[in-house]
Amino acid sequence: MRNALILSALLLAAPVLALAQGLAPGEARVTPVFDHPLPDLPGRSLRGVLVEYGPGGASPPHDHAPSAFIAATVLEGAIRSRLNDGPERVFRAGEHFVEHPGDHHAVSANASDSAPAKLLAVFVVKTAETVLTTPARR
Incomplete structure (x- = not known):
């Protein structure tokens, strides 16, 4: 089921990825890509950003919906990330990382000062959230 969810997320994201435009230095943009209830997990949805x-x-440092499990895949460039009090990586x-419910995303940034970067974050989250x-509450 996991591979089917990932494949579905990537197929649904393709049209948005094709339309994405470049950003100026220092800019960040977050675009919802899809939102689908999971029929085998009542009360949960698969959302892509x-x-x-x-x-x-x-x-800026941030937290996610309390129930959110997130798989983030870097599509272009390189992303600096630090969760909770862990090391920055x-x-x-082509590489990915995961965030568990309750994780604090202390750093999320482009690792380059000269090239853009993109990632697709796929959430499994309670539909009601x-x-x-x-923004960070810590």
């Missing part, structure tokens, strides 16, 4: 960073772009195109990201 395209996160794009211009050169040097970053998101760089993920390159409509706000996926909130």
Whole structure:
């Protein structure tokens, strides 16, 4: 089922990925890509979000919906990421990381000051939770 979910997410994201435009240095853009209830998991949905960073772009520290399990795949460039109090890591195109419910995303940024970066974040989340990201409360 996991592979089917990932394949579905990528197929649904293809039209949005094809339309994405470049960003100016320091800019960040988050675009919802899809939102589908999971028929085998009542009360849960699969949601996809395209996160794009211009050169040097970053998101402020943030938290996600309490029930959110997230698989993020870097589509282009390289992304710096740090969860909770763990080490900061760089993920390159084709690599992925996961976030568990309750994780704090302390760093999410383009690792390059000269090239753009993109990632696709796929959420498995309670359908009733409509706000996926909130500024850090810590």
